[in-house]
Amino acid sequence: AAFLEGITVFSQSSKLSNVLYDIRGPVLEEADRMEAAGNRILKLNIGNPAPFGFEAPDAILVDMIKHLPEAQGYSDSRGILSARRAVVQYYETKGIRSLDADDVYLGNGVSELITLAMQALCDPGDEILVPMPDYPLWTASVALSGGTPVHYRCAEDEGWMPDLEDIAAKITPRTRGIVVINPNNPTGAVYSRETLEGLVKLAREHDLLMFADEIYEKITYGDAEMINLATITGDDVLCLTFSGLSKAYRIAGYRSGWLAITGPLHRASSYIEGIRLLANMRMCSNVPSQHAIQAALGGHQTIEDLVLPTGRLGAQMDLSARKLNEIDGVSAQPADGALYLFAKLDVERFGIVDDQRFALDLLREQKILVSHGRAFNWDKPDHFRLVTLPSVEVLDEALDRLGDFLSGYEQR
Numbered sequence: 156a157a158f159l160e161g162i163t164v165f166s167q168s169s170k171l172s173n174v175l176y177d178i179r180g181p182v183l184e185e186a187d188r189m190e191a192a193g194n195r196i197l198k199l200n201i202g203n204p205a206p207f208g209f210e211a212p213d214a215i216l217v218d219m220i221k222h223l224p225e226a227q228g229y230s231d232s233r234g235i236l237s238a239r240r241a242v243v244q245y246y247e248t249k250g251i252r253s254l255d256a257d258d259v260y261l262g263n264g265v266s267e268l269i270t271l272a273m274q275a276l277c278d279p280g281d282e283i284l285v286p287m288p289d290y291p292l293w294t295a296s297v298a299l300s301g302g303t304p305v306h307y308r309c310a311e312d313e314g315w316m317p318d319l320e321d322i323a324a325k326i327t328p329r330t331r332g333i334v335v336i337n338p339n340n341p342t343g344a345v346y347s348r349e350t351l352e353g354l355v356k357l358a359r360e361h362d363l364l365m366f367a368d369e370i371y372e373k374i375t376y377g378d379a380e381m382i383n384l385a386t387i388t389g390d391d392v393l394c395l396t397f398s399g400l401s402k403a404y405r406i407a408g409y410r411s412g413w414l415a416i417t418g419p420l421h422r423a424s425s426y427i428e429g430i431r432l433l434a435n436m437r438m439c440s441n442v443p444s445q446h447a448i449q450a451a452l453g454g455h456q457t458i459e460d461l462v463l464p465t466g467r468l469g470a471q472m473d474l475s476a477r478k479l480n481e482i483d484g485v486s487a488q489p490a491d492g493a494l495y496l497f498a499k500l501d502v503e504r505f506g507i508v509d510d511q512r513f514a515l516d517l518l519r520e521q522k523i524l525v526s527h528g529r530a531f532n533w534d535k536p537d538h539f540r541l542v543t544l545p546s547v548e549v550l551d552e553a554l555d556r557l558g559d560f561l562s563g564y565e566q567r
């Protein structure tokens with residue numbers, strides 16, 4: 156009918172009204188438009204190793220290809236047993252001995268398992284403590300599930316460690332769990348034992364469950380030590396550990412991740428049944444990529460050679476941190492892990508009131524794509540995230556261009 160013209164008939168669900176995932180938002184859309192118009196964009200916006208020459212170890216591909224004929228059917232909804240056993244054995248080598256293969260769930264990347272774990276848990280009004288800044292899927296998943304994300308501060312001047320006092324002050328009778336991202340995206344922090352013990356103590360005191368996002372567990376620089384949270388939570392704190400092959404094994408596109416549940420499972424049988432129900436409803440994760448897990452975890456083909464001081468990632472991280480700190484009006488805490496720097500802008504100097512506009516201006520003028528800090532639920536317009544995956548030569552040039560851009564930048 157003509158009178159309906161221009162009126163949106165099929166509007167999105169109100170469930171989405173508080174769901175944001177701006178690292179794939181308007182700035183990326185503008186970059187896509189510019190690319191379609193023939194521009195070459197340097198993409199420093201997403202932690203996707205393969206396009207930057209970090210390709211999967213051969214042994215993983217060979218194993219996947221060999222298993223393709225037998226990967227045609229659905230698997231158990233938790234995933235194939237050999238892969239789940241490989242996950243159990245992997246955590247045994249880390250000192251986590253209480254994990255059973257039946258408490259491992261394989262997913263289409265960690266992403267699917269994060270949303271599934273939140274959907275199974277949250278009722279309206281339930282609060283989940285999420286770091287600020289965060290990897291925004293966490294905040295979005297809590298919001299989508301009907302829960303309330305409550306952001307706890309990570310302290311930039313203390314190497315981005317979680318602020319335990321801020322967390323303690325934000326715990327209420329409705330708080331159900333704490334999200335811990337270690338090594339951290341976007342800050343690059345790797346948490347000390349003391350910090351992790353402090354977090355677990357709070358969880359124990361307030362009977363909270365813990366979500367440990369450890370997808371960058373193998374990507375640490377220098378002598379930073381990555382400690383799996385489940386080695387500290389022990390028998391009395393429920394811990395859901397998420398990890399996978401996207402980063403350490405460079406196969407983000409194959410979508411292969413896992414969730415391992417440890418701790419007092421008997422106290423969480425209803426929640427675990429919920430997780431099982433949602434896993435059943437999506438049948439199973441992509442079966443060919445489940446076959447990559449045993450090959451990856453059983454072999455020696457990890458990212459370790461690339462993060463040594465002489466390795467590619469280590470050198471790229473060092474150069475990026477040094478060059479960012481050389482730009483007037485920019486500072487960045489050095490990263491001990493992961494693939495990012497969360498850099499601070501002097502907003503007074505540049506007159507920045509809108510960090511998304513800063514990212515758009517940089518994109519349009521220099522064809523460099525970064526993510527603005529608010530996309531990580533940071534509460535001020537004074538940060539941006541840089542991905543350190545490109546080669547030293549490319550980063551060197553990009554950071555020179557960022558410096559040139561900022562030397563004449565004034566937003567107001």
Ligand code: PLP
Binds near residue numbers: 400411
């Ligand atoms: N968690 C963190 C902290 C991430 O940075 C990412 C991807 O960038 C994910 C989870 C999602 O990873 P996956 O590819 O396994 O879905």
